[in-house]
Amino acid sequence: MSDAPALPWDWFDFAQPSRALPDGGFSAVPTIDQGGADIVFTIAPARRTLLFKILRRSAAAPQIQRPLLVLLHGMGLTTSSFRGIAPWLLASHDLLLIDYSGLACAPAGLSPSHSGWSGALSARHIIAGIFHVLDALRIPRADFAGNSLGGGMCLVAALEAPQRVGRIVLSNPACYPQTLPRTYRWARVPLLGPLLMATTRPEKLIGGVEYIGYVDKSRFAPDLRSRYLRNMSHRANRFRLMQMIRALPGHERDLAAAPHVPRLREIRSPVLISWGEQDPLLVQGAGERLAADLPCSTYRPYPDLAHMPHEEAPERLGPEWSAFLNPHA
Numbered sequence: 001m002s003d004a005p006a007l008p009w010d011w012f013d014f015a016q017p018s019r020a021l022p023d024g025g026f027s028a029v030p031t032i033d034q035g036g037a038d039i040v041f042t043i044a045p046a047r048r049t050l051l052f053k054i055l056r057r058s059a060a061a062p063q064i065q066r067p068l069l070v071l072l073h074g075m076g077l078t079t080s081s082f083r084g085i086a087p088w089l090l091a092s093h094d095l096l097l098i099d100y101s102g103l104a105c106a107p108a109g110l111s112p113s114h115s116g117w118s119g120a121l122s123a124r125h126i127i128a129g130i131f132h133v134l135d136a137l138r139i140p141r142a143d144f145a146g147n148s149l150g151g152g153m154c155l156v157a158a159l160e161a162p163q164r165v166g167r168i169v170l171s172n173p174a175c176y177p178q179t180l181p182r183t184y185r186w187a188r189v190p191l192l193g194p195l196l197m198a199t200t201r202p203e204k205l206i207g208g209v210e211y212i213g214y215v216d217k218s219r220f221a222p223d224l225r226s227r228y229l230r231n232m233s234h235r236a237n238r239f240r241l242m243q244m245i246r247a248l249p250g251h252e253r254d255l256a257a258a259p260h261v262p263r264l265r266e267i268r269s270p271v272l273i274s275w276g277e278q279d280p281l282l283v284q285g286a287g288e289r290l291a292a293d294l295p296c297s298t299y300r301p302y303p304d305l306a307h308m309p310h311e312e313a314p315e316r317l318g319p320e321w322s323a324f325l326n327p328h329a
Contacts, residue, residue: 004087004315004318006087007083007090009080009083009227010037011037011038012227013227014051014078016040017040018042018051019041019042020042020043021041021136025137026054026065026068026137026138026139031057031058032056033058036055037053037055039053039054040052043136045128045129045132050098050100052096052098052099052133053079053099054096055094055095055097057090066092066093066094067092067093067166067325068093068096068134068139068143069089069094069095069096070098070130070142070143070144071095071098072098072145072146072150072151073146073147073150074148074174075149075244076205076231076244077228077231078099081147081308082145082310084221084310085310085318085321088314088318088321089318089321089322089325092325096133096137098126098129122247123247124156124160127156131157131164142165142166143166143325144158144168145168146170146171146173147172147311148171148173148307148308149174149244151171151173151174152174152260154168154170154173155168155267156260158267159266162266162267165269166269167269167270167271167325168272169325170272170273171274171276171308171309172276172279172306172307172309173273175286175290176261176283177252177253177254177257177258178251178252178282178283179251179283180245180248184245184248187241187242188250193242196242197235197238197241197242198238200238203229205238206228206229206232209228209308211280212280212308213311213312214308214311215276215312216312264293265294267296270296271296271297271298272297272298272300272320273287273290273297273300274300274302274310274320275287275300275301275302275309276305276306276307277301277302277303278303278305278306282307287301300320
């Protein structure tokens with residue numbers, strides 16, 4: 001499957017009105033050929049709205065349920081990040097697309113300090129929401145895939161609930177504390193951060209995505225760029241991005257905000273790390289360090305790719321991810 005057919009862009013959009021998950025859970029979710037790709041579902045764990053989509057195909061044998069793959073995109077991006085690589089993944093797995101940005105806001109009617117809620121959106125907030133979705137679907141165990149912060153969240157999920165996480169595929173996961181880029185540091189400053197997010201043009205933010213994500217800038221698909229721009233054109237989404245930045249470790253020695261780091265060797269899930277070596281965001285050597293810290297990992301470096309290799313070269317990563325997720329195929 002070297003050349004996979006492209007999937008429609010709107011399969012990865014969340015603009016439609018959402019609906020409640022059917023009582024039948026996963027088994028009641030329509031398949032793609034029944035129009036299921038257009039349906040946005042919603043649940044409200046801890047009274048926080050969480051949206052998700054399921055790209056589901058009928059199994060060859062009706063009595064067999066296809067495995068589920070949870071896709072977690074990078075900070076400030078959208079599930080469209082996986083549109084290019086999704087055809088290879090959808091060949092064997094149903095895909096769970098999570099829109100976790102809504103978790104960044106305090107529940108309606110509650111103060112930010114209520115029940116321990118803080119304005120910052122941590123990986124654990126998001127992962128708890130993901131497991132709520134899996135519970136609602138009645139899915140006891142799933143595979144995970146992620147990029148950047150989403151990749152780091154896959155690893156935290158494996159530590160939080162190892163019995164629920166199967167195989168993991170990652171592209172340039174953000175895992176270790178490091179010195180933050182200047183814009184990130186500014187976003188953490190009281191008063192300055194909100195001013196920065198209120199006044200920064202979306203084009204500048206997405207220009208940053210292009211800079212860190214791509215070696216060959218012509219590979220940044222115009223449709224993907226337009227979706228990222230549309231996402232960041234909403235001030236609320238820029239403030240959610242700020243809240244996520246504020247939950248990151250503040251510097252390379254800030255392990256208090258990264259308690260997962262000393263525990264990485266506890267992860268027994270098989271992990272494939274696809275690493276673009278021209279990544280200007282994550283510190284040099286982070287990929288090799290992660291591979292050494294994960295006992296069951298496979299490391300695949302790409303010398304000519306950057307922070308988002310699954311976007312820039314899905315035709316190269318797709319077959320490798322598919323083969324890793326289906327070791328007995």
